[in-house]
Amino acid sequence: MVPHLATALTGPLLTLERRFLDNETAIERWLRGQWLEHAPPFYCSVDLRNSGFKLAPVDTNLFPGGFNNLDPAMLPLCVQAAMSAIEKLCPEAKNLLLIPENHTRNQYYLMNVARLAAILHHTGLNVRIGSLLPEIDRPTTLALPDGQSLTLEPLRRFGSTGDDGLGRRLGLASDPSFDPCAILLNNDLSAGVPAILENLHEQFVIPPLAAGWHARRKSQHFAAYRRVAREFAALIGIDPWLIDPEFAVCGKIDFQQRAGIECLAENIDKLLHHIRAKYTEYGITATPFVVVKADAGTYGMGIMMVKDASEVRELSRRQRNKMAVVKEGLPVSEVILQEGVPTFESVDEGVAEPVVYMIDRYVVGGFYRVHTQRGPDENLNAPGMHFKPLAFETGCSLPDTTQNPDAPPNRFYAYGVVGRLALLAAAHELEETGET
Incomplete structure (x- = not known):
């Protein structure tokens, strides 16, 4: 068209x-x-x-x-392209942590997050969604207008402690066994970089933190x-x-x-x-x-x-x-x-x-x-x-x-x-x- x-x-x-x-x-x-x-x-x-x-x-x-506004016919191409991108960054990746914007009421945006998570899931990744919102202190499932649901989970730092006093890896408070190789930001960091995202060890943050609007x-x-x-x-x-x-x-x-x-x-x-x-x-x-x-x-x-x-x-x-x-x-x-x-x-x-x-x-x-x-x-x-x-x-x-x-x-x-x-x-x- x-x-x-x-x-x-x-x-x-x-x-x-x-x-x-x-x-x-x-x-x-x-x-x-x-x-x-x-x-x-x-x-x-x-x-x-x-x-x-x-x-x-x-x-x-x-x-x-x-991503929710793309024609569903393009999803196979999205999956293929995402697979290419993941293979370059972390070819043995099993787990990916997706961090969205701090929205819980913008359902159209949340449908975008769900679509993005689905694309990444089809590349063979275990995808979980971690929220930067302080009020998300336990797994929280949100119903979406298209009949889907989305579960946001609280973040935590774990592993050996760095100079900042935080664990050097990022994961989920609700599941200590979830150790992601990559962290995909769908949050543009307009208000700056939260401390929980800084100084991570051997985890790929994509796009890099410098791509956020606090710096770009x-x-x-x-x-x-x-x-x-x-x-x-x-x-x-x-x-x-x-x-x-x-x-x-x-x-x-x-x-x-x-x-x-x-x-x-x-x-x-x-x-x-x-x-x-x-x-x-x-x-x-x-x-x-x-x-x-x-x-x-x-x-x-x-x-x-x-x-x-x-x-x-x-x-x-x-x-x-x-x-x-x-x-x-x-x-x-x-x-x-x-x-x-x-x-x-x-x-x-x-x-x-x-x-x-x-x-x-x-x-x-x-x-x-x-x-x-x-x-x-x-x-x-x-x-x-x-x-x-x-x-x-x-x-x-x-x-x-x-x-x-x-x-x-x-x-x-x-x-x-x-x-x-x-x-x-x-x-x-x-x-x-x-x-x-």
């Missing part, structure tokens, strides 16, 4: 998709070589925006929380993506701007006290100037805009769209308060300014954007994020959104050169290529932190 496109099938994007098709062999060979040099994250999701003239990632999540920055990711995009663009002979959103960063900012607002406005002006120049080059008549968002964090919080720098100079108190905090009430002190990429895809009479899911180096599915109350130049990761699974009938890796560039297998292949470029950028990020 490919959405209705509001743009005519001409112009830069159609040309870009055709270039992907014509260079499939070179692209796959290049990516294969990249994975020999750079270990991909265990899993990843990438939000894409397709403007009809540009196809680019706008966010990359190393703790994806929407979107600006670092997009700097890495820029390098990847330029090398890739040179490989197939395209303008890297077609797959790379412009971005900028400013110094520290305090929205409530209006500190750093003038710096923010000046950088927005510069970024809009660059975008207008590219629009002129490609004959694009749309109005450019900039997305201002927290440099760390997720859940679509701390985001605003700006078409003129005066908009940030004139923020109301309500707007400043909305921008000042993100998930778990954490204050925003750093922001990234990103070129706004409008979306011209629509599904179910709503504006849509594709989200691509990957495990190891493989695209394993995705879905459209759809919002019937938002426009093509607005944030769709907001209350009122819903999801439409993408079956990716060919696994997103088998384009059909006999069809038009925008035919389903070719459109999905384009999604998969750009998604894997963002995955590769994330691999560079982790290397730069000294973590893999």
